[in-house]
Amino acid sequence: MAGRRYRTAIVGAGGIAVAHVRALQGLAHRADLVAVADVDLGRARTFAERWDVPHAYDGVAELLDVQRLDLVHLCTPPEHHTPLALQCLRAGATVLVEKPPTLSLAEFDVLVAAEATSIAHVATVFQHRFGSAANRLRRMTAAGVLGRPLLATCATQWYRDDDYFAAPWRGTWESEGGGPTMGHGIHQFDLLLSILGPWRELTALAARQARPTDTEDVSMALVTFDNGALASVVNSVVSPRQTSTLRFDFENATVELEHLYGYDDRDWTLTPAPGHDALLAQWAAGADNVPSGHAAQFSAVFDALDRDEAPPVTTTDARRTMDFVASLYASAFIGDRVRSGLIGPDSPFATRMDGIGAPWKEPSIS
The missing domain is CATH 3.40.50.720 (NAD(P)-binding Rossmann-like Domain)
Structure with a gap:
């Protein structure tokens, strides 16, 4: 009621x-x-x-x-x-x-x-799914007024120093589950997935560049979607100039977002393709300026x-994002492309995100 x-x-x-x-x-x-x-x-x-x-x-x-x-x-x-x-x-x-x-x-x-x-x-x-601009972009994408999605870029380039990882649960597979892929960039690429829909396959890299962690501190993925769109995803905690960015190139317009930990309508821009200037008015007409965030x-x-x-976000929605995370780690550590849904119950990447073990993990001494 x-x-x-x-x-x-x-x-x-x-x-x-x-x-x-x-x-x-x-x-x-x-x-x-x-x-x-x-x-x-x-x-x-x-x-x-x-x-x-x-x-x-x-x-x-x-x-x-x-x-x-x-x-x-x-x-x-x-x-x-x-x-x-x-x-x-x-x-x-x-x-x-x-x-x-x-x-x-x-x-x-x-x-x-x-x-x-x-x-x-x-x-x-x-x-990040719930700001008014993201809701408007989902509606316009579903209505087809922007044309087909062709290309997207998604980057979470943040900075966390060594002291940040002094908390015993951070930077470990056992207690945090993963590095910036799990704990930082997940917000941005979850928003990406909510706009572009089901992803098909990805090829990824992950590395421990600088931080004293068991997990990665950088990861990257190239992704294809069921609708034919291509995307790149970057997740980092070693980037001194921090930013969170999304860019969607549709047939009829480019839609961009740049912020850090949350956005409102002013952080988004729409650039129409030649002959599609009317999209500017459609974009502005739905500008409620509800910020993203917990509220x-x-x-x-x-x-x-x-x-x-x-x-x-329902379990169906969240599982798609978690499957993306597990598949990114699997691709990075196995060195091969991974299709959506391939991580079944028998895969080592189903029970632990590091699966077979991160390549930088020091071998145990028996």
């Missing part, structure tokens, strides 16, 4: 939880943030006091037992996402999982199976729950 208020809780009181609580405060007419949980009860209490959250817990089991929740925001390190999401689903609480949703495709399929037997849902936080996605989540629908 429209206008329903949702009882929500945040699990994990680290940095990303601040983005969640701020977005929820802006949606206070739709959600009541009733509790926060963290393995460090002191940190949970400090977070609760700072943000005026009524209850703090040191475990999800007690949180779910005491509070009657509609929605749980998982803001923990990635290694904890799957077990915590399973607890939420068993309790009948829909769970909104920060990226990456799981450490592997196999883990993600566990969530898919659990969702199928629950009254609740799993959604992944890919907030935009949470609003869409509540809209879906009002309609008794699975909230965006």
